Amino acid sequence: MDYLQIKGGAKLSGSIKISGAKNSALPVIAATILSDKPVTLTNLPNVVDIRTLLKLLGILGGTVNHTDTIATIDNGTMNSTKAVYEIVSQMRASILVLGPLLARFGECEVSLPGGCAIGQRPIDLHLKALESMGAKIEIKGGYVRAEAPNGLQGTRIVFDKITVGGTENIVMAASLAHGTTTIVNSAKEPEIVQLCEMIANAGVKIEGIGTSEIIIEGTGQKPLNFKEVEIIPDRIEAGTYLCAGAITASKITLENVNAKHIQASIDKLEAMGCNFQIEDNNITICGKERLKPINLITTEYPGFPTDMQAQFMAVATMAIGESMVEERLFENRFMHVSELNRLGADIWLKGSVASVKPVAELYGADVMATDLRASSALVLAGLVAQGTTNVHRIYHLDRGYDNLEGKLKKLGADIQRLSE
Numbered sequence: 001m002d003y004l005q006i007k008g009g010a011k012l013s014g015s016i017k018i019s020g021a022k023n024s025a026l027p028v029i030a031a032t033i034l035s036d037k038p039v040t041l042t043n044l045p046n047v048v049d050i051r052t053l054l055k056l057l058g059i060l061g062g063t064v065n066h067t068d069t070i071a072t073i074d075n076g077t078m079n080s081t082k083a084v085y086e087i088v089s090q091m092r093a094s095i096l097v098l099g100p101l102l103a104r105f106g107e108c109e110v111s112l113p114g115g116c117a118i119g120q121r122p123i124d125l126h127l128k129a130l131e132s133m134g135a136k137i138e139i140k141g142g143y144v145r146a147e148a149p150n151g152l153q154g155t156r157i158v159f160d161k162i163t164v165g166g167t168e169n170i171v172m173a174a175s176l177a178h179g180t181t182t183i184v185n186s187a188k189e190p191e192i193v194q195l196c197e198m199i200a201n202a203g204v205k206i207e208g209i210g211t212s213e214i215i216i217e218g219t220g221q222k223p224l225n226f227k228e229v230e231i232i233p234d235r236i237e238a239g240t241y242l243c244a245g246a247i248t249a250s251k252i253t254l255e256n257v258n259a260k261h262i263q264a265s266i267d268k269l270e271a272m273g274c275n276f277q278i279e280d281n282n283i284t285i286c287g288k289e290r291l292k293p294i295n296l297i298t299t300e301y302p303g304f305p306t307d308m309q310a311q312f313m314a315v316a317t318m319a320i321g322e323s324m325v326e327e328r329l330f331e332n333r334f335m336h337v338s339e340l341n342r343l344g345a346d347i348w349l350k351g352s353v354a355s356v357k358p359v360a361e362l363y364g365a366d367v368m369a370t371d372l373r374a375s376s377a378l379v380l381a382g383l384v385a386q387g388t389t390n391v392h393r394i395y396h397l398d399r400g401y402d403n404l405e406g407k408l409k410k411l412g413a414d415i416q417r418l419s420e
């Protein structure tokens with residue numbers, strides 16, 4: 001198993017290119033099931049989760065041609081509708097094939113994804129919405145079995161809670177349904193916008209893209225013919241590198257970023273004392289030695305993202321006063337707290353709120369990555385911790401960060417990948 005060894009204290013400088021967004025690429029790959037013609041995707045991030053979902057399409061009979069950042073997918077050859085446990089158990093986002101498989105083939109079986117490190121993460125809202133579109137759903141033997149032999153029927157769906165994956169599944173299902181589907185209380189993340197635009201560019205009429213009410217006129221089971229899709233820049237990867245600039249008090253530039261997508265993170269870092277220069281698709285952060293403390297609460301886009309909570313907590317350990325971090329989306333997304341404390345942080349948890357007290361220094365230690373973003377928070381802390389930090393179990397990082405150590409090395413960090 002690989003681990004990352006970081007020798008803390010180096011200042012960062014220079015520029016790196018941000019990769020395509022994992023969380024946009026995943027639904028876009030799932031959406032290719034809605035087509036029986038080849039489609040090309042570009043600017044894919046070179047990460048394990050993307051390879052896992054492409055592998056699932058292959059198992060379903062799709063023809064996939066994949067290099068690091070480009071894939072051509074032809075799901076005209078798809079001949080199975082069973083998303084097997086072996087793949088779904090590796091990656092929860094595989095549940096995104098449920099809506100498109102059911103919409104195109106009128107039936108499918110998808111392994112139940114189960115819980116994960118950051119919380120219970122049920123899929124009840126996905127299932128309830130598909131049932132209201134006429135699907136018959138039963139859960140048996142660990143699989144969701146869904147049927148709609150005459151296709152799905154457009155309807156009005158009101159999500160009880162804003163759900164990114166639920167919105168994506170229903171947008172995909174609705175695009176091949178009979179009639180009009182209205183999704184109320186839909187998610188508004190940039191990843192949802194990209195998915196809707198991909199489908200709209202294939203000729204489906206969609207209103208309300210990027211708002212909390214999306215209206216979709218389905219094709220009545222006629223498969224779509226997609227144009228080439230270029231994956232948007234990864235706003236969470238970009239936010240993570242901004243945190244690297246902030247925690248090390250360095251000046252670094254990120255290329256291929258959409259500043260609008262990371263405004264909530266920029267605002268918080270500005271409040272901590274960092275400065276920004278934004279030009280076209282480039283952002284430069286100028287970090288500051290004595291960061292001010294912050295208060296943040298995670299919420300849905302365009303609010304402060306839960307996927308940046310762990311990284312900001314790492315940065316907050318270097319602030320000159322006490323910060324408060326409240327996690328409102330996931331019930332167990334604080335696994336990094338005890339690991340950051342191993343590095344000398346002074347973080348206290350009470351329910352969903354963490355108080356991050358100031359400490360003079362962090363000190364290198366062996367720490368364990370527990371989930372994707374928690375892992376990147378440990379790497380950030382390692383960049384400033386005195387001495388050597390070893391971050392173990394970095395397979396979590398490899399699922400979602402494209403060449404993290406390569407990019408940090410390019411910026412001047414002393415980091416290397418080693419084998420246990």
Ligand code: EPZ
Nearest residue numbers: 023093121122123124125126163164165166307329330372
């Ligand atoms: C997406 O997960 C992202 N994953 C997550 O990113 C991200 O943390 C999350 O959205 C929130 O922004 C991908 O895009 C692949 P949700 P998703 O459905 O779709 C509850 C990362 O680090 N809920 O918006 O699974 C749920 O438990 C990952 O890249 C239900 O109760 O998130 C959570 O509390 C981790 N029932 C809340 O809604 C449901 O049926 C939001 O979850 C569905 C969700």
